[in-house]
Amino acid sequence: MKVTVLGSGTSQGVPFIACDCAVCQSADPRDKRTRPSILIDLEPRATNAEPRATRYVLVDTTPDLRQQCLANDVRKVDAILFTHAHADHICGFDDIRRFNQLQQAPMNCYGDAETLADVRRMFSYVFTGPKQQGGGVPQVRTSVIGGPFTLGCAEVVPVPLLHGILPVLGFRIGSFAYLTDCNKIPDASWQLLDGVSTIIIDALRRRPHSTHFSLDEAVAVASRLGATRAYCTHITHDLGHAETCANLPPGVQLAYDGQVIDL
Ligand SMILES: [Zn+2]
Numbered sequence: 001m002k003v004t005v006l007g008s009g010t011s012q013g014v015p016f017i018a019c020d021c022a023v024c025q026s027a028d029p030r031d032k033r034t035r036p037s038i039l040i041d042l043e044p045r046a047t048n049a050e051p052r053a054t055r056y057v058l059v060d061t062t063p064d065l066r067q068q069c070l071a072n073d074v075r076k077v078d079a080i081l082f083t084h085a086h087a088d089h090i091c092g093f094d095d096i097r098r099f100n101q102l103q104q105a106p107m108n109c110y111g112d113a114e115t116l117a118d119v120r121r122m123f124s125y126v127f128t129g130p131k132q133q134g135g136g137v138p139q140v141r142t143s144v145i146g147g148p149f150t151l152g153c154a155e156v157v158p159v160p161l162l163h164g165i166l167p168v169l170g171f172r173i174g175s176f177a178y179l180t181d182c183n184k185i186p187d188a189s190w191q192l193l194d195g196v197s198t199i200i201i202d203a204l205r206r207r208p209h210s211t212h213f214s215l216d217e218a219v220a221v222a223s224r225l226g227a228t229r230a231y232c233t234h235i236t237h238d239l240g241h242a243e244t245c246a247n248l249p250p251g252v253q254l255a256y257d258g259q260v261i262d263l
């Protein structure tokens with residue numbers, strides 16, 4: 001399995017609009033952060049894969065989805081998992097159309113009931129008739145996540161998390177877990193993460209925040225899980241990549257856009 005970090009930034013992205021801080025002005029490409037998303041390749045070494053087989057799983061459709069797909073040469077998306085319905089995680093939903101065209105198939109979209117209801121409300125033109133012909137509307141097939149389910153060759157385990165007071169979903173596949181937009185792991189979810197070795201985890205900044213883990217809190221979660229590799233995401237402009245990574249414990253680093261993690 002292979003994971004590509006499509007976006008590692010907070011909801012506003014980095015650089016912020018009209019900000020002169022050192023990180024927003026940095027020339028280091030790892031300080032350019034689009035909105036948070038990953039692409040999971042379930043079978044990077046498959047040679048004779050059936051073309052219709054589920055292989056590429058996108059997590060969230062950010063407002064930067066189009067640019068992320070261009071930057072990372074994404075050519076196929078078989079399924080989309082939604083963590084929650086905040087704007088920075090769903091506003092690229094309409095770009096699903098291009099994959100409908102390429103694949104001549106509707107897109108399979110998975111989320112909890114509340115998230116899918118919000119998507120239906122925010123993109124009502126996609127779901128309510130009469131459909132405008134020729135205008136181009138995403139073709140989607142939605143499925144409510146009610147527990148672990150199978151995608152291609154993998155079992156996807158939804159991991160309930162808290163993002164302030166909002167319940168959101170993290171996702172575990174094998175020894176990997178993606179835990180964005182959270183500042184608390186409920187007691188019952190720790191066992192769902194038992195044995196993970198690689199995580200991508202929310203770490204907004206150093207100072208505490210009411211809905212996101214801070215860097216220290218993310219490091220503490222990685223340590224409690226016994227994860228050997230932890231990549232921080234949803235990063236704001238407080239954290240420069242090079243200087244922050246120089247002072248993190250072994251195995252912990254900031255993720256960056258375009259990073260590929262082999263599992
Ligand atoms: Zn977010």
Ligand SMILES: [Zn+2]
Pocket residue numbers: 015016019020021022023024025237
């Ligand atoms: Zn800034």
Ligand SMILES: [Zn+2]
Pocket residue numbers: 084086163181
């Ligand atoms: Zn959020």
